[in-house]
Amino acid sequence: MAAFAPSPQSNNISGEQNDSNLPTGRGWMSEHLVQYQGFWLSPKGLKNLMWLQDHFNPRPTDIFLASLPKTGTTWLKALVFATVNRTRHGFSDHPLLTTNPHDCCPFLDAYLHENDPSFLDQNGSPTPRLLSTHVPYALLPDSMTVNRSCRFVYIYRDPKDVLVSKWHFLSNLRPKELPPFPLEEAFELFCQGISHYGPYWDHVLGFWKASLEFPEKILFLKYEDLKEEPFVGVKRLGEFLGYPFSLQEERDGVVEDIVKLCCFENLRNLEVNRTSVHKFSRDSMCMVDNRHFFRKGIVGDWKNCLTAEMIKRLDGITSHKLIASGLLFHN
Ligand code: PAP
Numbered sequence: 001m002a003a004f005a006p007s008p009q010s011n012n013i014s015g016e017q018n019d020s021n022l023p024t025g026r027g028w029m030s031e032h033l034v035q036y037q038g039f040w041l042s043p044k045g046l047k048n049l050m051w052l053q054d055h056f057n058p059r060p061t062d063i064f065l066a067s068l069p070k071t072g073t074t075w076l077k078a079l080v081f082a083t084v085n086r087t088r089h090g091f092s093d094h095p096l097l098t099t100n101p102h103d104c105c106p107f108l109d110a111y112l113h114e115n116d117p118s119f120l121d122q123n124g125s126p127t128p129r130l131l132s133t134h135v136p137y138a139l140l141p142d143s144m145t146v147n148r149s150c151r152f153v154y155i156y157r158d159p160k161d162v163l164v165s166k167w168h169f170l171s172n173l174r175p176k177e178l179p180p181f182p183l184e185e186a187f188e189l190f191c192q193g194i195s196h197y198g199p200y201w202d203h204v205l206g207f208w209k210a211s212l213e214f215p216e217k218i219l220f221l222k223y224e225d226l227k228e229e230p231f232v233g234v235k236r237l238g239e240f241l242g243y244p245f246s247l248q249e250e251r252d253g254v255v256e257d258i259v260k261l262c263c264f265e266n267l268r269n270l271e272v273n274r275t276s277v278h279k280f281s282r283d284s285m286c287m288v289d290n291r292h293f294f295r296k297g298i299v300g301d302w303k304n305c306l307t308a309e310m311i312k313r314l315d316g317i318t319s320h321k322l323i324a325s326g327l328l329f330h331n
Contacts, residue, residue, distance in 0.1 A: 023035040028186060036139070037138065039197060051109065056144070058148060058150050061127050064144065066134070067132070073155065077102060078267060081096065081105055082261055083241065098272050102293070105130040134196065136207075137206035151242075153219045154207040155223060160302035161223075163186065163314070187314075219240040227298075234255050273291060
């Protein structure tokens with residue numbers, strides 16, 4: 001699909017972007033998506049991006065957690081928060097026992113758009129700031145990517161599980177007055193790349209290439225690898241972020257404590273994640289029951305949802321787009 005505008009010389013997009021002259025695509029909820037420089041965003045997502053471009057001033061110590069929706073963001077937030085703050089909090093009264101991970105590591109673009117950058121400074125853990133974003137690498141402002149010491153941790157996941165997870169999530173949030181959104185329709189849009197912050201493959205490749213170019217700045221993680229070897233993943237996180245685990249900590253089982261604290265079963269069963277809600281932006285009505293962030297937490301649920309034909313088509317697109325990168329998935 002052709003991009004709306006040629007790639008800019010710099011990543012900075014100056015001024016207000018009016019979405020009325022951008023190509024539109026069918027949304028997954030009631031609103032449509034707009035295509036901006038090759039990526040699909042909700043109209044609000046586009047406004048948030050403009051805000052990010054114009055107003056965000058990173059600190060050199062900032063840690064950005066980057067991802068596409070439904071690739072493991074919630075889990076990554078918990079793991080990074082617990083790793084970076086492990087000397088501040090004991091495991092028996094840890095903030096993650098009473099706070100949803102999204103509230104420990106806010107979405108950068110959504111909060112900034114609320115016109116309250118000071119929120120970021122009141123975030124409990126001033127240094128380093130843990131901030132998350134779904135914005136594709138190519139659309140991030142230069143202030144975040146060029147000549148800065150800020151680090152990124154990127155997580156990606158098998159697109160078949162991403163599609164299934166996203167479809168379930170949005171079906172749960174769908175207003176009752178709207179007709180159901182069939183999986184077949186979600187599948188078709190996903191394959192065409194028309195999905196929040198998609199195309200999926202372009203988003204992944206953007207961060208992958210950047211991580212090859214700047215390996216000291218971008219850590220590239222796979223959900224499936226984290227599931228298989230969470231201890232290895234947590235140790236890599238600690239090392240990469242400048243908080244390596246000492247031998248004594250390893251002997252004391254600190255890595256295991258973090259893995260256990262952040263594991264799906266533990267987080268899902270906490271009262272805060274069963275009964276409370278998360279507000280995606282400070283003043284808006286965009287609220288989600290925390291329980292929706294914890295569905296199954298497994299690898300390969302697509303086998304229960306997609307037809308053989310769907311699997312073949314989606315795997316075909318993934319092979320075609322990712323083969324040169326080596327970022328393929330074993331089924
Ligand atoms: P978001 O984009 O709304 O933040 P995100 O956290 O990226 O969602 O992805 C949600 C997926 O991660 C869900 O997958 P599922 O639908 O296939 O079950 C969710 O269950 C899963 N998930 C949430 N927390 C964890 C965790 N601690 N460990 C493993 N998977 C998790």
